[in-house]
Amino acid sequence: MARNLYILAATLLLFALICGGMTFTSGISQPGLPGNGSLWKTIALFLTLGGLLVALLGMMTQMFEQVERRAEERKEQQRSGRRGNPLG
Numbered sequence: 001m002a003r004n005l006y007i008l009a010a011t012l013l014l015f016a017l018i019c020g021g022m023t024f025t026s027g028i029s030q031p032g033l034p035g036n037g038s039l040w041k042t043i044a045l046f047l048t049l050g051g052l053l054v055a056l057l058g059m060m061t062q063m064f065e066q067v068e069r070r071a072e073e074r075k076e077q078q079r080s081g082r083r084g085n086p087l088g
Contacts, residue, residue, distance in 0.1 A: 002065065005058030012051030019044035 023037040023044070 002058045002062035005054050005061060009051045009055035009058060012047050012054060016044045016047035016051060019047060 019040050022040040
């Protein structure tokens with residue numbers, strides 16, 4: 001699941017870069033595009049914050065999955081150690 005969150009974060013950050021680039025182009029020649037640069041900057045800011053938040057969630061998810069996996073491996077090692085040692 002963490003990989004999906006990383007892909008989503010990368011996509012949001014890519015769109016933020018595109019919106020940031022739109023602040024430097026004139027949208028007057030393109031009908032339907034907002035020509036106000038501050039609107040593009042605001043959109044880029046929200047996309048950047050969203051991308052960073054999703055990346056943080058991806059890292060936290062991966063860390064918790066790793067902790068859970070290691071705990072399971074430790075339990076399996078303890079179980080196999082008890083079976084191999086008849087005195088313990």
